[in-house]
Amino acid sequence: MFDREIFDEVRREFLAHLRYTKGHRVTTCYAYHSDLGLWADWLLDAGKDWQRARVADVEQWSAWQLRERRVSAHLINRRLSALSSFYRWALRHEIVDSDPVYLADKPKRPHRIHVDQDRMAAVVNKL
Numbered sequence: 871m872f873d874r875e876i877f878d879e880v881r882r883e884f885l886a887h888l889r890y891t892k893g894h895r896v897t898t899c900y901a902y903h904s905d906l907g908l909w910a911d912w913l914l915d916a917g918k919d920w921q922r923a924r925v926a927d928v929e930q931w932s933a934w935q936l937r938e939r940r941v942s943a944h945l946i947n948r949r950l951s952a953l954s955s956f957y958r959w960a961l962r963h964e965i966v967d968s969d970p971v972y973l974a975d976k977p978k979r980p981h982r983i984h985v986d987q988d989r990m991a992a993v994v995n996k997l
């Protein structure tokens with residue numbers, strides 16, 4: 871079962887590691903704190919345990935953000951990066967048995983195509 875107190879304590883330790891050992895900025899740590907909180911809230915609502923999360927859980931969380939919250943693929947990938955760092959750290963410290971983010975499919979960002987405006991204008995004028 872999900873124990874929020876344990877999760878919050880582990881999250882604090884992870885963020886301290888980022889800030890004081892790795893030298894991450896305060897703003898980065900704030901974003902990671904928020905991203906991990908969203909993950910925890912979603913897991914609680916779904917009745918899942920963060921220490922036993924699976925690849926399918928991560929993919930469902932990503933899909934939920936896209937579908938229900940209309941979050942961009944770019945932001946979801948940033949959140950997945952934070953989640954991945956958290957689980958890799960927790961795995962190294964033997965807090966979890968696996969990293970559910972590692973094999974999860976990530977949302978694709980739309981490709982932007984460079985358009986030469988002069989050529990586009992020439993094509994439009996020919997019509």
